[in-house]
Amino acid sequence: MQISNLHYITTSPEQAERACLGGVRWVQLRVKNTPYLEWKQLALDTQAICRRHGATFILNDNPQLALEIGADGVHLGKEDMPPTEARTLLGPEFIIGGTANTFVDIEGLVAAGVDYIGLGPFRFTTTKEKLSPILGLAGYETLLAQHRAAGFPTPVIGIxxxxxxxxxxxxxxxxxxxAVSGGITAAADPSVAARQFINSLAAPVSAL
Known part of the structure; x- marks a missing residue:
């Protein structure tokens, strides 16, 4: 399973369309405190855009709805359904991602068999209501060194x-x-911003 190196997090199909026009091929719909039918319609509309652009569609928080609409996967926060339960519900083909803030979190998610880990937050963000401790670059360096030393193959996405x-x-x-939300959504031209992130992620990496 190929996990994209750019995850775009959005709250609307319109935003997803602009990002996909810029080349984004992995979209996570994150909505909170939304009535079920409205949530489902947003998910269906966003999924339709993803399918038109050949993008992977991930639904945040809601494995049952992800299963119902046939999403590609689900991303689970720390207070959501445990990944092992979600895997039982969704089956082996569904993509399951999980949120981590510590190495203990990472170990638990790897043991649960998630397909990727969203590690963060890198810095303060207004898109999350209950923010875990900020990691910063030094925090990532420490945790990723532990991840490598443990021999874990699970891809880690910064957020x-x-x-x-x-x-x-x-x-x-x-x-x-x-994973990027405001860096694309709040840009003057989200499609251009998406292309800039894609190009930056494709550039050769110099070791620290």
């Missing part, structure tokens, strides 16, 4: 207020890729 200038040092620290 939390990541900008274009952060990509090179984060990749050099050992991340597989980054």
């Amino acid at each position: 939390g207020g990541i900008t274009l200038a952060d990509v090179a040092p984060l990749l050099a620290a050992g991340l597989h890729g980054v």
